[in-house]
Amino acid sequence: MLTVRNLTVFRGHIQALTDVSFDVSTGDVLVILGANGAGKSTLLGAIAGLYPPRNGEILLDGALLNGLSPEAIVRKGLCLVPENRQLFPFLSVRDNLLLGAFHRYRRNRKGLDGDLTKIVTLFPALQEKLNSPAHTLSGGLQQMVAIGRGLAADPRILLMDEPSIGLAPLVVKEIMQTIRRLKEQGHTIILVEQNARAALSVADRALVLERGRVTLSGTPGELTKSSGLFTAYLGKHR
Amino acid sequence: MLGSESQYVQYLFSGLTLGSIYALIALALVVTFNITGIFNLAIGEFVTIGALAAVTLRDVGCPNVLAYILAVIVAGLVGTLMERATINPARKASVLTLIIITIGVSIALRGAALLIWGTHPHTLPAFVHAAPLNFLGAVLIPQSLFVLGLAVVAVGLLFTFFDFTFTGKAVRAAMMNRTAAQLVGINPARLSLFAFTFSGVIAALSGIFITPITTATYDMGFMLGLKGFVAAILGGVTNATGAIIGGVLLGVIEAFAAGTLPSGLKDAIAMIVMIVVLLTRPTGILGER
Numbered sequence: 001m002l003t004v005r006n007l008t009v010f011r012g013h014i015q016a017l018t019d020v021s022f023d024v025s026t027g028d029v030l031v032i033l034g035a036n037g038a039g040k041s042t043l044l045g046a047i048a049g050l051y052p053p054r055n056g057e058i059l060l061d062g063a064l065l066n067g068l069s070p071e072a073i074v075r076k077g078l079c080l081v082p083e084n085r086q087l088f089p090f091l092s093v094r095d096n097l098l099l100g101a102f103h104r105y106r107r108n109r110k111g112l113d114g115d116l117t118k119i120v121t122l123f124p125a126l127q128e129k130l131n132s133p134a135h136t137l138s139g140g141l142q143q144m145v146a147i148g149r150g151l152a153a154d155p156r157i158l159l160m161d162e163p164s165i166g167l168a169p170l171v172v173k174e175i176m177q178t179i180r181r182l183k184e185q186g187h188t189i190i191l192v193e194q195n196a197r198a199a200l201s202v203a204d205r206a207l208v209l210e211r212g213r214v215t216l217s218g219t220p221g222e223l224t225k226s227s228g229l230f231t232a233y234l235g236k237h238r
Numbered sequence: 239m240l241g242s243e244s245q246y247v248q249y250l251f252s253g254l255t256l257g258s259i260y261a262l263i264a265l266a267l268v269v270t271f272n273i274t275g276i277f278n279l280a281i282g283e284f285v286t287i288g289a290l291a292a293v294t295l296r297d298v299g300c301p302n303v304l305a306y307i308l309a310v311i312v313a314g315l316v317g318t319l320m321e322r323a324t325i326n327p328a329r330k331a332s333v334l335t336l337i338i339i340t341i342g343v344s345i346a347l348r349g350a351a352l353l354i355w356g357t358h359p360h361t362l363p364a365f366v367h368a369a370p371l372n373f374l375g376a377v378l379i380p381q382s383l384f385v386l387g388l389a390v391v392a393v394g395l396l397f398t399f400f401d402f403t404f405t406g407k408a409v410r411a412a413m414m415n416r417t418a419a420q421l422v423g424i425n426p427a428r429l430s431l432f433a434f435t436f437s438g439v440i441a442a443l444s445g446i447f448i449t450p451i452t453t454a455t456y457d458m459g460f461m462l463g464l465k466g467f468v469a470a471i472l473g474g475v476t477n478a479t480g481a482i483i484g485g486v487l488l489g490v491i492e493a494f495a496a497g498t499l500p501s502g503l504k505d506a507i508a509m510i511v512m513i514v515v516l517l518t519r520p521t522g523i524l525g526e527r
């Protein structure tokens with residue numbers, strides 16, 4: 001469904017990604033692991049149109065996405081739930097969620113209430129916060145709003161950048177359960193995580209980035225077995 | 239000359255009148271800044287174009303109201319055109335470059351206004367021909383009430399748009415977090431176009447409403463734009479409510495200072511206020527620290 005070929009991306013003068021290639025099939029969860037600064041956010045951002053690639057191709061069902069703006073890419077069905085949530089702080093939770101559907105709002109004004117219901121079913125804790133300004137919520141609830149806003153875009157592929165970062169263990173568990181539920185519902189997901197064990201438990205495939213290059217990729221089973229390096233990495237992030 | 243009570247009321251009236259205009263200009267500047275990250279320093283010229291286009295349209299025989307509406311549309315289109323021709327092509331440039339572009343546009347527009355309308359003052363008739371009102375010994379001219387009314391209605395409509403419409407919320411979302419707004423499909427280029435067009439409309443209305451009181455010249459926008467800028471800084475640059483309060487406050491401070499200090503200082507007062515605010519409270523009266 002999504003094909004990334006020989007992707008090279010610069011952030012300023014830093015070559016943040018070198019020759020990255022992988023595929024994502026419909027319904028799969030791809031997990032991207034790697035240390036801080038490895039280029040994970042750059043990779044998701046490049047797919048979402050935030051950082052135009054220097055080289056390589058990003059193809060959605062064979063159609064080239066390179067060079068499209070973020071607002072055009074979300075219309076093609078790729079939605080990024082960015083690092084650090086990036087909510088609209090002074091808008092209500094409801095408005096944050098509804099704005100997630102901005103790109104299809106003109107065509108489908110009526111459907112939005114139904115979408116909101118679906119999101120609140122997924123995150124019941126948001127029900128009583130719908131009218132609160134987003135910045136007043138706890139970190140965990142804000143992350144749910146961020147994921148909900150992404151789902152409101154009704155994406156064909158949902159990209160999530162470290163949704164569990166900075167959250168309490170119990171909340172991390174909840175977020176991971178949500179991702180598992182989304183996978184069961186048939187969503188295609190690319191998930192960036194530092195929390196390797198938790199992430200691999202929902203993954204169909206995974207890849208490891210090191211200093212902008214893919215150093216390992218495969219099924220979670222293959223990855224955990226095949227490499228001492230990776231074991232060391234998992235150990236570090238247990 | 240020590241002011242009596244009635245003189246103070248008089249200062250307050252004239253301060254509120256001009257302050258309303260500063261507030262509207264500041265509001266347009268703040269909305270533009272929040273959406274695009276730049277100050278449109280050509281906004282004063284939009285005021286000029288609105289006022290003088292209305293003068294010309296009346297001269298060629300348009301009835302008053304039609305002339306005013308058309309003049310507002312003209313200034314709005316100048317804003318649209320400015321954005322498409324000078325800001326959008328340079329959108330990847332630095333903020334400083336973009337602000338310098340707006341200064342360039344402002345100089346060009348002022349030059350064009352000089353060529354079209356000359357150096358002499360023009361005027362528009364007061365909206366109604368009624369006797370001035372007396373209030374606590376001060377004189378309130380009816381046109382001032384129209385200016386205050388414009389400010390109240392424009393601010394009311396704007397806040398309704400921002401608070402109760404989906405499009406308005408999308409604009410606010412982009413003002414809060416441009417990247418996140420793009421990620422949900424909001425197009426910043428389109429919002430930028432909206433900001434400049436909106437600035438043209440608001441500025442033109444300000445110019446048309448104030449001209450019966452102040453008269454209009456090709457360079458009237460320079461000072462008004464500057465004062466609007468000071469008002470925006472007073473209010474904290476990113477805060478719409480702050481811009482309105484800053485504008486009204488600046489107008490009132492100016493009127494009182496002009497009434498009690500040597501008259502040559504009038505235009506310097508805005509600059510003094512700006513310097514004092516920047517030194518003591520750089521984030522403005524309502525800005526967040």
Ligand SMILES: Nc1ncnc2c1ncn2[C@@H]1O[C@H](COP(=O)(O)OP(=O)(O)O)[C@@H](O)[C@H]1O
Binds near residue numbers: 014041
């Ligand atoms: N805004 C930026 N400007 C320049 N370089 C950046 C910027 N953000 C990140 N980088 C660099 O790009 C590389 C990849 O960063 P990033 O994609 O954020 O990594 P990760 O998400 O894996 O922690 C790092 O070397 C980082 O220093």
Ligand SMILES: [Mg+2]
Binds near residue numbers: 040041042083162
């Ligand atoms: Mg990151």
